[in-house]
Amino acid sequence: MLGGAARVNTLSRASEPVAPERAVQxxxxxxxGRPILKPHVWxxxxxxxxxxxGTTGAACVHGLIARIRGDDELAEVQRWVAxxxxxxxxxxxxxxLGVRHRFLNMLRVxxxxxxxxxxxxxxxxxxxxxxxSLVADKVLGAPALARVCDVAAAGLGPxxxxxxxxxxxxxxxxxxxxxxxELPLVFASSGIAGAGxxxxxxxxxxxxxxxxxxxxxxxxxxxxxxxxxxKRLGVLGEPYSRGTAGAFKRASSMLALSGVALALIGRSSTxxxxxxxxxxxxxxxxxxxxxxxxxxxxxxxPKYVVHQQRETLQNGERxxxx
Numbered sequence: 001m002l003g004g005a006a007r008v009n010t011l012s013r014a015s016e017p018v019a020p021e022r023a024v025q026x027x028x029x030x031x032x033g034r035p036i037l038k039p040h041v042w043x044x045x046x047x048x049x050x051x052x053x054g055t056t057g058a059a060c061v062h063g064l065i066a067r068i069r070g071d072d073e074l075a076e077v078q079r080w081v082a083x084x085x086x087x088x089x090x091x092x093x094x095x096x097l098g099v100r101h102r103f104l105n106m107l108r109v110x111x112x113x114x115x116x117x118x119x120x121x122x123x124x125x126x127x128x129x130x131x132x133s134l135v136a137d138k139v140l141g142a143p144a145l146a147r148v149c150d151v152a153a154a155g156l157g158p159x160x161x162x163x164x165x166x167x168x169x170x171x172x173x174x175x176x177x178x179x180x181x182e183l184p185l186v187f188a189s190s191g192i193a194g195a196g197x198x199x200x201x202x203x204x205x206x207x208x209x210x211x212x213x214x215x216x217x218x219x220x221x222x223x224x225x226x227x228x229x230x231k232r233l234g235v236l237g238e239p240y241s242r243g244t245a246g247a248f249k250r251a252s253s254m255l256a257l258s259g260v261a262l263a264l265i266g267r268s269s270t271x272x273x274x275x276x277x278x279x280x281x282x283x284x285x286x287x288x289x290x291x292x293x294x295x296x297x298x299x300x301x302p303k304y305v306v307h308q309q310r311e312t313l314q315n316g317e318r319x320x321x322x
Contacts, residue, residue, distance in 0.1 A: 039299035047288035054191025056085030057161030064154035129153035175298035182229035193218025197277035239297035248290035256283035
């Protein structure tokens, strides 16, 4: 009888719920170390869209500047780069969303406080401007109308280049949320480097100088702003040096340095410039993949979420996670 009672006692104690205090003590980060946030479920189409969209926006601005300077062939290259980006971007978004009408649903309303809504409308408006510029020049023979479209596209270009950074930083993911000041600079630098790389690869040698300078400056700025972002993030920046995000980050740095070095050494060689452009473009793509994977890793790691909240409380700020 006593043995049976002991067994019942043991079973009842084992089935008793663990007190919250004991659970917290056993795992200082979260209950049993389980993730506090759900990581994003974006497919690889999204970082490709981020890079292509950023490159498209920067190409619109550079194309207008080239047109004003009289570098018409360079401006033509950037216009086609922008058109290619405008055609590709919706396809990538639809492939990620899985259903075509979901993209159209984002255009039902315009919500200025929503980066997703603003970005969808900017992408559509810029697409109309770039397409209008091509139609006006190639079909209608109306250069004045084409220039108006170029100005409109250049005005929307910076928004398209940076809105995706605002979009991801407007989430609860710690490594994105706390980098809301630096992430747009990283994306802008990457877009500038990408547009410069495309122009360097395809522009005629006589008009390639400004494109090569743009590519080199963008690649250097991307590395500097990303390094400053990770430095300011401190503990929250750890995912950028670990796992898949760390691998993409190292690849981005290596490709950017190689591309810049080759562009400087072989500036008079068309082949060297094209290879350098390919390397810098690859660096930008890897940087976008690093950002996406770092966000996923930081959401899966409870310590990053807890650290973020503790820092908020210690600083006396009230910044609830959205």
